[in-house]
Amino acid sequence: MSVRRPKLPxxxxxxxxLAVATMxxxxxxMLVVKKAFExxxxxxxxxxxxPKHVTLEHFRALLSARGSHGQLAFxxxxxxxxxxAIATTVVGIALSCTAAYALSRFRFPxxxxxxTSFLVVQMFPASLLxxxxxxxxxxxxLLNSLSGLVLVYSTTAIPFCVWTLKGYFDSLPRELFExxxxxxxxPIRIFWTIVLPLARPGIAVTALFSFMTAWNEFILASTFLxxxxxxxxxxxxxxxxxxxxxxxxxxxxxxxxxxxxxxALFYVVQKYLxxxxxxxxVKG
Amino acid sequence: MKxxxxxxxxxxxxxxxxxLWIAVTAAFVRDRNKDATQRALxxxxxxxxxVAIGDTPPTPTAAAAIVGAPVASKQHGFLRRRVAHTAAGExxxxxxxxxxxxxLLYDAAGRYDKDGPFVAMLSDGSERAVAAVATARGPAxxxxxxxxxxxxxxxxxxxxxxxxxxxxxxxxAVLGGRARGVxxxxxxxxxxFPAYFAGGPxxxxxxxxxxxxxxWAHATGATDRAIASVRAHKVxxxxxxxxxxxxxxxxxxPFAVGLALGFYDHHHGRWTFVGLANFKRILTGDGHxxxxxxxxxFILGVTLAWTFVNVMLHVLFGTLFALILRQPWxxxxxxxxxxLIVPWAVPNYITALxxxxxxxxxxxxxxxxxxxxxxDRVSWFSSWATAFSANVATNTWLGxxxxxxxxxxxxxxxxKELEEAAEVDGASSWQRFKEITLPHLKPALGPAIVLGSIxxxxxxxxxxxxxxxxPGGSTDILVTDAYRWAFERGEQYGMAAAMGTIIFLLLLGWxxxxxxxxxxxxxxxP
Numbered sequence: 001m002s003v004r005r006p007k008l009p010x011x012x013x014x015x016x017x018l019a020v021a022t023m024x025x026x027x028x029x030m031l032v033v034k035k036a037f038e039x040x041x042x043x044x045x046x047x048x049x050x051p052k053h054v055t056l057e058h059f060r061a062l063l064s065a066r067g068s069h070g071q072l073a074f075x076x077x078x079x080x081x082x083x084x085a086i087a088t089t090v091v092g093i094a095l096s097c098t099a100a101y102a103l104s105r106f107r108f109p110x111x112x113x114x115x116t117s118f119l120v121v122q123m124f125p126a127s128l129l130x131x132x133x134x135x136x137x138x139x140x141x142l143l144n145s146l147s148g149l150v151l152v153y154s155t156t157a158i159p160f161c162v163w164t165l166k167g168y169f170d171s172l173p174r175e176l177f178e179x180x181x182x183x184x185x186x187p188i189r190i191f192w193t194i195v196l197p198l199a200r201p202g203i204a205v206t207a208l209f210s211f212m213t214a215w216n217e218f219i220l221a222s223t224f225l226x227x228x229x230x231x232x233x234x235x236x237x238x239x240x241x242x243x244x245x246x247x248x249x250x251x252x253x254x255x256x257x258x259x260x261x262x263x264a265l266f267y268v269v270q271k272y273l274x275x276x277x278x279x280x281x282v283k284g
Numbered sequence: 285m286k287x288x289x290x291x292x293x294x295x296x297x298x299x300x301x302x303x304l305w306i307a308v309t310a311a312f313v314r315d316r317n318k319d320a321t322q323r324a325l326x327x328x329x330x331x332x333x334x335v336a337i338g339d340t341p342p343t344p345t346a347a348a349a350i351v352g353a354p355v356a357s358k359q360h361g362f363l364r365r366r367v368a369h370t371a372a373g374e375x376x377x378x379x380x381x382x383x384x385x386x387x388l389l390y391d392a393a394g395r396y397d398k399d400g401p402f403v404a405m406l407s408d409g410s411e412r413a414v415a416a417v418a419t420a421r422g423p424a425x426x427x428x429x430x431x432x433x434x435x436x437x438x439x440x441x442x443x444x445x446x447x448x449x450x451x452x453x454x455x456x457a458v459l460g461g462r463a464r465g466v467x468x469x470x471x472x473x474x475x476x477f478p479a480y481f482a483g484g485p486x487x488x489x490x491x492x493x494x495x496x497x498x499x500w501a502h503a504t505g506a507t508d509r510a511i512a513s514v515r516a517h518k519v520x521x522x523x524x525x526x527x528x529x530x531x532x533x534x535x536x537x538p539f540a541v542g543l544a545l546g547f548y549d550h551h552h553g554r555w556t557f558v559g560l561a562n563f564k565r566i567l568t569g570d571g572h573x574x575x576x577x578x579x580x581x582f583i584l585g586v587t588l589a590w591t592f593v594n595v596m597l598h599v600l601f602g603t604l605f606a607l608i609l610r611q612p613w614x615x616x617x618x619x620x621x622x623x624l625i626v627p628w629a630v631p632n633y634i635t636a637l638x639x640x641x642x643x644x645x646x647x648x649x650x651x652x653x654x655x656x657x658x659x660d661r662v663s664w665f666s667s668w669a670t671a672f673s674a675n676v677a678t679n680t681w682l683g684x685x686x687x688x689x690x691x692x693x694x695x696x697x698x699x700k701e702l703e704e705a706a707e708v709d710g711a712s713s714w715q716r717f718k719e720i721t722l723p724h725l726k727p728a729l730g731p732a733i734v735l736g737s738i739x740x741x742x743x744x745x746x747x748x749x750x751x752x753x754x755p756g757g758s759t760d761i762l763v764t765d766a767y768r769w770a771f772e773r774g775e776q777y778g779m780a781a782a783m784g785t786i787i788f789l790l791l792l793g794w795x796x797x798x799x800x801x802x803x804x805x806x807x808x809x810p
Contacts (some may be wrong), residue, residue: 005613015615015637022623023606025681028638029626031649043641047652091530099527106520109513113428114524120795121535128742128763128788129535131770131780132542155534158527185604210610218633219744234633238749241637255634266629267622270689 034085034250043248058253063218065250067229074254075237080146081232081258084221085214087150092157092210093203097241100165115166122159129155130220137224144226152220164209168202169195187246214264233258293457293464294450294508300498301449304475304491311483312437320432321413328413331426336419340371344429345413347385351393352422366393369421375760388427396423406569434783441478442491449474464502469499486557545781555778562782577758585763587741590675594740595733597680603688603725608696609688620690628685636749639678643750665754672751672759673714679746683739687732694728695721734798738791762787 005011030049036058037049046052067073099227102108103115133152134143172195180190196203216236225231231239237258241251331341335348354379365379368389377386388406389433395402396416401423403415411431433796449471456467472495480488501507513522546562548555569579576582608614610620643664644650651661665671698720706716742763747753753760753768760768762783770780 011613014611018605018608018614018620022620025624025627028635028642028681029630032634032638032644040552043644043648047649047656048606095530098523099525101530102520102523106517106523108520111520114528118527120533121531129542129782131777131784132538132545134770135777136538136541151534157536157627158530158534162527187523191523216631216633218631219748223767229714234631237336238637241641249478251637255637259629259631259634262631263626263629270628270765 006159025184032252032255035248036256037248041247041249043246058249062250062253062257070227071229074257076229077231077233077236080230081215081234084146084149084153085211087147088153088157088214089207089211091150091154092161093207095154095164096158096161097199098191098205101163101169101195103129103162104166104169114149117157118162122156124165130223134223143224144230146225146230149221149224149232152224153214153217157214160213161184161206161210164206168199168206172198208265208269212265215262216259289460289464290454290457292508293453293468293502295511296498296502297449297453297468298480299507300468300472300474300494303474304479304494306794307487308475308478308482308491311479311487315482316434320411320434323432324405324413324428325403325415328415328426328428328434329417331428332403332415332417332424333716336417336424338371343424343737346429347383347389348424348426350419350424351389351396353391354397366390385427388414389425392425392427393423396425405564439680445474445478449631465499465503467499468502469495471495472498542784543783545778546785547782550775550777552775561563562778565779566786568780576617577756577760582758583760583762583765586672586759588654590672590743590747590761591737591740592674594679594683594743595678595737598687598736598740599729599733601680602689603683603691605684605688605728606691606695607721609692624688625685627682632682633683633749634747636678636746639674639681640750643674646713656791665751667755668758671754675746675750675759679740679743680751682746683736686736687729689733690728691725694725698724730801734795734801737794737798741791741794742768762790 005162017196031043034049035043037054037056039053039055039057060156062074063072065073067076084226103111103118129152137148140148142151147274176194176198177190180194185193216234217232218238221232222235222238224234228239233254237251237254240247240254331343331345331348334341335350341348349368349370351368352369354366357363357365364424366389368375368377368386377390379386392414393416401416401418403413406412406414406427412428414425414427416425418424451471452474453467453471456465456470473492475491475495476488479491482726498507501510535784545555546558547557549558551564560796566580569576569581570581573580574581577586587796607622609617609624614620643651645651646661646753648664650664655661662670664674702720703716706720711719741761743761744763744767747759747761747764751759753764757765766780766783766787769776769783773779
């Protein structure tokens with residue numbers, strides 16, 4: 001906390017501590033990178049994070065593997081994942097924009113209750129709703145379908161989008177809306193021609209988050225999808241290191257391909273996330 | 285009598301009646317489909333039994349034959365041909381001129397070879413049933429011709445019922461005073477009759493309860509006030525509607541269903557009402573001793589320990605790194621920060637699988653490092669303490685960056701002048717930490733801790749993918765145990781739902797306590 005610079009040994013000590021901690025933090029990630037380029041199916045033959053031999057064999061095998069109908073398996077799972085994540089994002093954003101605006105700008109009875117319930121639903125994980133949703137989708141014949149999975153993901157995507165967008169709308173200057181109202185614009189016109197264009201960055205960030213959440217979700221997908229042809233990427237990756245035949249090489253290659261893009265996205269948008277999450281928790 | 289009274293009473297009755305109508309119709313359709321399914325299954329079974337003894341079935345069938353065992357084709361050894369024996373003689377299944385139902389016969393014979401005699405609906409959505417019965421020459425298979433006819437909608441009864449409802453409501457309104465509410469309640473209570481026939485006594489009771497509530501709300505003027513308020517805020521409410529309706533359909537309904545399922549037992553597709561039996565079974569430990577990993581209280585203990593240890597470590601490491609990263613003399617602060625939040629960016633199922641791989645086996649990365657340091661290799665998943673530690677290590681790794689970022693944000697809000705002034709006044713580092721840093725950290729960390737503890741309490745992926753509950757389910761937490769009830773112990777959805785309700789109540793209690801605790805901080809916020 002000190003404003004002045006402390007003595008040199010302390011400075012060096014702190015840097016060393018930080019270096020050790022960072023090594024520990026990065027070690028598992030480096031192991032995966034190593035495994036992706038190292039021949040062999042076993043996970044770790046040596047604790048060193050540097051591969052002895054380098055090969056692209058795992059990537060080639062992964063990308064050229066074919067499913068039961070002769071289709072390219074990795075491509076198919078990527079398409080499934082993309083479809084689910086994009087559909088979830090679109091549903092989440094489309095349904096929550098107007099609600100977030102109402103909660104941010106209007107005062108009406110039940111507003112507090114609505115805010116709290118959106119927050120509570122967002123905090124309580126989908127695993128609580130998993131059993132009833134499973135039973136309901138079973139009754140509706142939507143088990144083992146990607147559209148059923150989108151419905152399940154929307155249970156958390158919508159409240160998340162409502163809260164994050166509300167936070168963003170709160171930050172827009174109030175005078176703007178007042179001016180538009182004085183000029184005779186109705187609520188729909190204000191929303192459509194002023195709020196939405198202004199909120200574009202906020203909407204983009206929210207959309208990216210809800211895309212990433214759906215893209216990275218594992219347990220619900222593995223419960224609701226039973227047909228291997230429909231697996232999303234996480235389910236496919238998990239099944240590549242199953243109990244009986246584990247191919248860590250392909251897993252590592254797949255993990256890199258699957259998570260590098262979303263990790264990059266994460267760094268682009270992460271500074272907005274904390275604000276949204278804790279703002280919700282503090283104000284709720 | 286006032287015309288307004290009649291209008292308002294009819295309005296309330298029709299509004300609530302529309303909801304009841306949806307529920308009763310849904311129950312009616314479900315009941316009717318179940319009935320049709322059962323008839324289809326019965327017909328298929330009867331037809332197959334007749335085919336087995338060489339008779340022709342009385343009801344129309346899409347296909348009916350005794351199908352022989354598969355024989356390798358002469359030209360193509362990998363093809364397995366079957367022969368169908370029908371009343372018209374014998375013919376091979378399949379081939380260029382074969383009818384399309386041959387495929388269904390072939391598949392049914394294959395299923396018979398695997399499972400024995402069966403009767404089931406075809407999974408192609410055509411609402412046809414297929415049955416296979418054993419004979420000496422192979423399975424006798426019958427497939428029904430098409431969807432069974434459904435019972436017609438009793439329109440006359442519907443019309444009569446609607447009339448009765450309106451009359452009761454109208455009479456109440458005409459009499460005025462107390463009778464208005466009673467009329468609405470009685471009119472709506474008529475829904476109990478169709479509900480009883482379509483959905484049983486449970487649904488009928490629910491209708492009566494709704495009717496009573498609606499009557500009471502009408503009598504006290506609650507509906508008038510609600511409608512006036514909706515009118516006054518119609519813009520806001522219509523903006524809220526899309527997400528609100530979606531939440532009701534996707535969250536409120538499943539949630540209510542989940543609460544209700546906890547009172548039922550599920551066995552082979554059949555639901556039986558068992559009252560509080562599931563909860564009793566869970567809370568009394570289901571016949572397991574307290575030290576048994578299958579006892580609820582044992583799992584609860586593990587869950588609480590898991591949550592507490594993890595959140596503590598998250599806060600500890602998160603705050604420690606945040607305090608370090610904040611020092612102005614630190615070199616490459618941005619870079620350290622970027623590297624330290626890598627675990628947050630990695631999808632957590634991948635993290636869990638990596639750590640599982642690192643702990644697994646005698647030659648996993650962790651064991652290799654241990655032996656490199658001259659320590660003994662550990663079989664991580666064969667004792668509780670080591671398996672639990674493996675889970676905690678994984679979860680600490682993936683969870684501390686969140687707390688670190690929250691703490692960093694909070695520390696940034698400390699005014700520089702405050703610290704400089706304290707230093708000039710000769711406050712020690714500890715004093716400055718206690719009097720300046722800590723009060724700034726608390727309001728941000730409080731909610732983050734509540735949020736983080738809920739996440740950890742439900743951290744399904746780490747438990748399921750790292751230790752998988754090993755050894756013997758002893759590292760399971762409540763959510764993974766609920767999952768096992770549903771998907772690994774014979775589809776006991778009722779028990780799983782009861783478990784879900786208990787988890788919800790625990791979290792609700794904790795959130796309320798947590799809010800109480802953090803509220804004080806918020807008021808004290810500088």
